[in-house]
Amino acid sequence: MNLSERLRQKSLVLKDQFGIGLTRATDNRIHLDAAISWLKHAQDVTGNGGVAQTWLVRLNKWxxxxxxxxxxxxxxLYRYATLTGDEDSRIRARRMADWEIEIQHPSGGVLAGALGDSDQPTVFNTGQVIFGWVRAFEEAGDERYREAAIRAxxxxxxxxxDDGCWRSWGSPMTGKQINTYNTRTAWSLARVHAITGERRFLDAAVRNGEWALTQAQPNGWLANNCLQDNQQPFTHTIAYAMRGLLEIGDYAQRxxxxxxxxNIGDAMLDAMPANGRLPGRFNNRWRSTAHWSCLTGDCQLGINWGRLYQIIGESKYREATARILSFxxxxxxxxxxDPNTRGGxxxxxxxxxxxxxxQYPNWATKFYADALMINEAIG
Incomplete structure (x- = not known):
């Protein structure tokens, strides 16, 4: 690395640390439009209909x-299209769903990693693509999307x-075969139940949720819930697990x-400072173990609090969504x-x-857009 590049990177860190050049928070729609534009750009750069995994700042490439x-x-993208009338987002969403069918593994599962990383399916990725196929079926009525979701x-x-845990076909990228955050995968099965009525899918979703409860401490913290270090999970995976439990519980009336x-949402709310800058990792006493913030997890928790507000109606959850988004x-x-970072x-x-x-991982911007839209929905 040459001197000018080292200085550039040091400058980026210092600007973040001292708040130099941070954006002045404004209307949700302005931030949302910029985020969606970034996601569209991340799709365009691949040329195949899928969305690029991440923008690599140090390597200056996708x-x-x-x-x-x-x-x-x-x-x-479908949610944004409904909100704004943007037909381009609807077209792009279908291109993504079609691409996912093209690359679906013969088993019905979805490949691990970015395209080319693996030829094997994995549990979590399969669940996340199911969400896309189900929504595409609901929007377009194309039976191909329903069939792909059922196969998966x-x-x-x-x-x-039998006990509701997935112990095989975990991601080779994490090295961990047991993941409590697979409740978010289980939630996708509930979504397939919604378009099929097949009891098998809902029973499996609930069974995984019940297994996840066996991993919970009395304070609500979940074991086996991180990509890297189960002793101090990211807010990203904490939020994944919370969302799965929340949505299965709401759908199945559990x-x-x-x-x-x-319990998880309340613990995270209690830990959030007044400025909304939540630390990125937490141990089993709900104490932070990091000084940096995981922006993906921040956005996911904003969504989760918004959903708690919609389900339970307590204003503290609506206020939490607004506070974390303000950061x-x-x-x-x-x-x-630079279109590779603008809006992301x-x-x-x-x-x-x-x-x-x-990095600018595409899912950080995806969850940010979702958080902005739920913030708008709950006022």
Whole structure:
């Protein structure tokens, strides 16, 4: 690395640390339009219909298309199209859904990693693409999307252990075979139940939620819930697990699962400072173990609190969504000449933090857009 590049990177870190050049938070729609424009750009650079995994700041290049997150970006674009009337987002969402069918594994599952990383399916990625196929079917009525979702859901049910835990076909990218955050995968099975009425899918979703409860401490913290270090999970995976429990609990009318999700949400709310800058990792006493913020997890928790407000009605959850977004908004660059970063959300703040450092992962911007839209929906 030459001197000018070292100085550039040091400058980026210092600007984040001292708040130099941060965006002035403004109307949700301005931030949302910029985020969607970034996601469209991340799709365009691949040329195949999928969305590039991440913008690599240090390498100054895009990673290949990422099946997992392309799958759950589909509902985001449909949601945006419904909100704004943007037909281009609807067209792009269908291109993504079609691409996911083209690359679906013969087993019905979805490939691990970015395109080209693996030829094997994995549990979590499969669940996330199911969300896209289900929403595409609901929007377009094309039976191909329903059939793809059913094939994927059947594979997930076939490999689920009797106690509700997925112990095989975990991601080779993490090295961890047991993941409590697979409740978000289980939630996708509930979504397939919604378009099929097949009881098998809902039973499997609930069974995984019940297994997740066996991993909970009395304070609500979940074991086996991180990509890297189960002793101090990211807010990203904490939020994944919470959302799965929340949505399965709401759909299946299971108060115990809803209560577990609420316990997590309350713990995270209690830990959030007044400025909304939540630390990126937490140990089993709900104490932070990081000084940087995981922007992806921030956005996901904003969504989760918004959903708690919609389900339970307590104003503290609506206020929490607004507070955490007030921080994340300030980290989004709304202007500047680089389309690879303009409108996107970093993995961490500062940019060299411990979650996807020096990157703009597409799912950070996806969840940011979702958080902005739910913030609008709840007022």
């Amino acid at each position: 990673a290949p298309a990422y099946p997992e997150t392309t799958g759950y970006i589909i509902p985001t 859901a059947n594979w997930l049910c076939d490999i689920l252990d 108060g115990d699962l809803l209560d577990a999700a609420r 994340v908004k300030r980290t989004q660059r709304l202007d500047g000449g 959300i970093k993995g961490s703040h500062p940019i060299n933090g411990g979650y996807h450092p020096w």
